[in-house]
Structure formats: C-alpha cells, structure tokens
Amino acid sequence: MKIQRCKGMRDLSPAEMTVFRLVEGISRDTCAGWGYQEVRTPTIEHLHLFTSAGTLTPGMLGKVYSFLDWDGWSGERVVLRPDSTIPVARLYTESLQGKGLARLFYATNIFIFEEAGEKTRERWQCGAELIGAGSAMADTELIALSLEVLKKLGLKGVELRLSHAGLIKALLGKLGLSPEEQSRMFDRILDGDAEALAQVSRESPEVGNILKPFLSLKGQSPGFLRNQRALLARSMPEVRPHLDDFLQAVALLDELGVKYQINIASGAGFEYYTGMIFQLFIGKEKVGGGGRYDALIPSMGGGDVPASGFALYLDRLISLVSPETFAGSAAEKVLVRVKSADAMKEAFKAAENLRGAGYVAELDLDGQKTDARWMLEVRSEAPKFALIDNVKSKRVRYKTFNEVLKQLEGEGGDKDSPA
Numbered sequence: 327m328k329i330q331r332c333k334g335m336r337d338l339s340p341a342e343m344t345v346f347r348l349v350e351g352i353s354r355d356t357c358a359g360w361g362y363q364e365v366r367t368p369t370i371e372h373l374h375l376f377t378s379a380g381t382l383t384p385g386m387l388g389k390v391y392s393f394l395d396w397d398g399w400s401g402e403r404v405v406l407r408p409d410s411t412i413p414v415a416r417l418y419t420e421s422l423q424g425k426g427l428a429r430l431f432y433a434t435n436i437f438i439f440e441e442a443g444e445k446t447r448e449r450w451q452c453g454a455e456l457i458g459a460g461s462a463m464a465d466t467e468l469i470a471l472s473l474e475v476l477k478k479l480g481l482k483g484v485e486l487r488l489s490h491a492g493l494i495k496a497l498l499g500k501l502g503l504s505p506e507e508q509s510r511m512f513d514r515i516l517d518g519d520a521e522a523l524a525q526v527s528r529e530s531p532e533v534g535n536i537l538k539p540f541l542s543l544k545g546q547s548p549g550f551l552r553n554q555r556a557l558l559a560r561s562m563p564e565v566r567p568h569l570d571d572f573l574q575a576v577a578l579l580d581e582l583g584v585k586y587q588i589n590i591a592s593g594a595g596f597e598y599y600t601g602m603i604f605q606l607f608i609g610k611e612k613v614g615g616g617g618r619y620d621a622l623i624p625s626m627g628g629g630d631v632p633a634s635g636f637a638l639y640l641d642r643l644i645s646l647v648s649p650e651t652f653a654g655s656a657a658e659k660v661l662v663r664v665k666s667a668d669a670m671k672e673a674f675k676a677a678e679n680l681r682g683a684g685y686v687a688e689l690d691l692d693g694q695k696t697d698a699r700w701m702l703e704v705r706s707e708a709p710k711f712a713l714i715d716n717v718k719s720k721r722v723r724y725k726t727f728n729e730v731l732k733q734l735e736g737e738g739g740d741k742d743s744p745a
Contacts, residue, residue: 334440334447336641345644346450348652349479350433353452353638356475357431360467362454365430367413370395373403375416378625382409382597385513389439406437411619411635412598414455419628427458433640446641453616453637457623460632462574465602465618470582472606472614472636479643480651485607486586488576491599491617492568494590500562509597548576551588568601575602598622604636608646614638659698660734663690665705673704676711676727683731702730 331337338346354364373392376382382390390408394401407413414430422428431454440447454471456464469486476484491512498508511525555569579586586604601618616636623631660680664673673689680687680702688696703712711730713722724730 349643352478353475362429362431370404373405415622419626430455450640451637455635457633465575466578479647487589487605489590489603490572492601496565657686659686660700661696661698663703665703669704669706
C-alpha cells in the first residue's frame with residue numbers, strides 16, 4: 327500500500343523550499359537591520375499557557391492539538407503551539423524581563439486543527455514582537471517593518487487595513503454584557519458577522535447607532551475618527567482614549583506616506599489584542615497581520631509591560647513570490663566531472679575549493695544531466711583541469727585550480743578551443 331502524508335499536512339518540494347528560504351532569509355535580514363534579535367520557542371507548550379485570561383479565543387482553543395505529557399502516574403496536558411506570539415511572550419516573562427526593551431523576531435511553525443483537513447494544519451510564520459514599548463510610534467515601527475519585508479520580496483499591491491480592539495471593546499462595554507458575552511460579541515464583530523451588529527442595535531439602540539458607523543467605516547478617513555471623538559467626548563468619555571491612540575498611529579502613517587484603509591470590522595481572531603490591529607492583504611489573500619496586546623504579559627505574571635507584534639504567513643507568501651526576481655543573487659553552479667579513477671581526490675578537492683569561493687559545486691554521478699553553465703573536468707595527468715562553458719560551447723584547459731578560478735571570475739586569458 328502506498329503511504330501518504332497526514333491529512334492537512336504539506337510537503338515542500340525543492341523549488342518551494344528555495345522560495346521558503348528566500349522569504350525567511352529576507353525577513354530575518356530585514357528584522358536584524360531594524361535591531362531585532364532572533365528567538366526560537368518549543369513546539370510543545372503547556373495548554374494552560376493558552377487558556378489563561380486574554381490569550382486565545384474559545385473558537386481557536388477548539389482547534390488545538392492537545393495530549394497528555396505523561397510523567398509516572400500523572401500527566402499534564404500540553405499542545406502543539408497554535409500561536410507564535412504567546413510563546414514569545416512566555417519566553418520574555420521567563421528569561422528577558424527586566425532587561426529593557428525587547429525587539430525579537432522568529433520563523434516558526436504553528437499547528438491548527440481543521441476538521442475537514444482541506445486547510446493546512448501546519449502553518450509557517452515569520453514574525454516580530456516589540457515588548458516594552460507602548461507608543462503609537464512602536465505600532466508604526468512594526469507596520470513599517472512588515473511592509474519593508476514585503477517590498478523586499480518584490481510584492482506589489484499590498485493593502486494595509488487598520489482596526490482598533492480597544493475601541494470596539496470600549497463600545498461593547500456600554501451594553502452591560504458579561505465578560506464572556508462581550509468576548510463572543512467582539513470575536514463575531516472582528517470576523518465580520520453582520521448579525522452581531524444587528525444584535526447590538528436591538529439590545530441597545532443608543533450604542534448600536536454609535537457602533538454602526540464605526541463598523542461600516544472603510545477607507546482612509548481619519549477625519550471621521552476625529553469627528554467621532556468630538557461627538558463622543560461627553561456621552562462616552564471612556565471611548566476617547568482609544569480613539570486618541572488610534573489617531574496618533576494614523577497620523578504617523580500619514581506622515582510617512584503609508585497608504586491604508588480603516589476597516590474597524592476587519593477580522594483578526596485573537597482575543598489578546600487590546601489596541602491597534604493591522605492586516606496585510608494582496609488581492610483577496612491575507613498575507614500577514616498584527617497588533618497591540620498590552621494585557622498579555624501582565625496575564626502571565628510579567629508585570630505591566632506593553633507589547634505589540636506581527637506575523638507574515640510564509641505558506642501564502644511562497645505562492646506569491648517569484649524566485650526569478652532574485653535569480654541574479656543565486657550562487658553559480660559548476661558540475662565537477664572525474665575523468666579518471668585516480669583523479670577522484672583531486673576532483674573532491676576542486677569541488678571543496680569551488681564551494682569555498684562561493685560557487686555551488688556538484689559532483690557528476692554517471693553522466694547526469696545538469697542545468698549548470700560550467701563543467702570542470704578533472705584528470706590525474708597535466709593539464710589536470712578542463713573548464714567547459716556550456717553556453718558558449720567552449721573549453722579552457724589549465725594546469726592549476728587557481729587558473730580555473732580566475733577564468734570563472736573573468737580574469738583568465740584567451741585559451742579557448744571548441745568543446
């Protein structure tokens with residue numbers, strides 16, 4: 327019987343892995359250029375890390391892979407991490423607290439169970455977390471950083487959508503709902519559930535009339551937010567701080583010339599967000615997102631430490647990035663062919679030296695086909711080396727490897743003969 331991969335899991339071919347590493351590498355280099363440091367967290371974490379107050383929504387908790395980690399006669403329930411931000415927050419509270427501002431980045435996989443198995447259950451993300459800064463400038467830094475990564479990947483038509491969790495939660499707080507009911511309503515609104523808005527309007531026409539224009543707001547309209555701040559100053563003073571926070575970030579984006587759309591009801595799916603939420607789309611494909619989560623570190627016993635972050639979805643990006651855009655940066659390949667049995671050691675040494683000089687050196691096995699422009703034939707007798715240019719159909723013979731290297735670098739003399 328032919329064995330197949332598990333449902334919802336994905337293999338990555340050599341061509342896909344080339345793009346995967348390209349995306350990962352550009353994300354890593356860009357984050358490092360902004361002063362971020364790389365971290366890695368375990369694949370397995372305690373379940374209670376994700377059930378504590380202010381972490382994942384009930385809907386997401388229902389999709390985790392959980393099992394008992396047995397220890398003697400007892401065991402503790404653990405999970406394959408369903409989220410990348412929460413483990414980094416745990417790492418901070420456990421190891422980095424009190425060491426100042428933490429700029430951290432990662433490339434990691436997360437696991438989300440989808441019952442039908444039609445969606446990928448293992449997902450890869452490149453992300454960054456900024457822990458210890460609670461300003462609009464910090465939010466703007468993360469947005470600018472994520473956009474720079476996408477720009478360096480050669481992606482165009484990126485759409486930035488903005489929302490604000492604190493603003494929605496403050497408005498919902500006027501309904502008199504229990505914390506659990508507010509949480510469910512918040513999740514439905516962020517998921518774009520139109521019936522949730524209708525329910526708010528029925529239960530509290532006053533709040534519904536205020537909430538409706540916010541949730542139907544789409545487009546670049548900071549002026550609308552400023553007008554609402556003036557209108558709500560007396561009737562809902564608790565909303566104003568969140569509007570001010572939102573407007574500060576929007577003003578900075580305007581100053582930087584960053585285009586965006588304000589879409590309060592755009593979905594996010596994370597209960598821990600408390601402030602600015604942003605999402606990144608290319609066409610209809612969501613390729614990343616993030617936001618502020620000032621209550622997450624405190625909920626883990628880490629003190630009153632503000633934080634925000636984002637993740638880019640590697641699985642989706644590898645289908646959008648064109649490797650041809652970066653073809654010029656790939657190392658040139660040389661096929662090394664052994665022409666006599668007693669030249670084997672010389673051939674391996676030549677291949678080692680080629681790799682040391684920055685080339686990809688493949689050993690020819692039984693006359694394999696290759697897409698390499700260059701072929702280096704190695705003999706035991708002088709001249710030991712023959713360099714063949716498969717594009718120009720020319721052959722160059724040399725006595726030493728250094729002469730071969732000079733020819734590859736375009737510094738050799740004209741010693742060509744037909745191949």
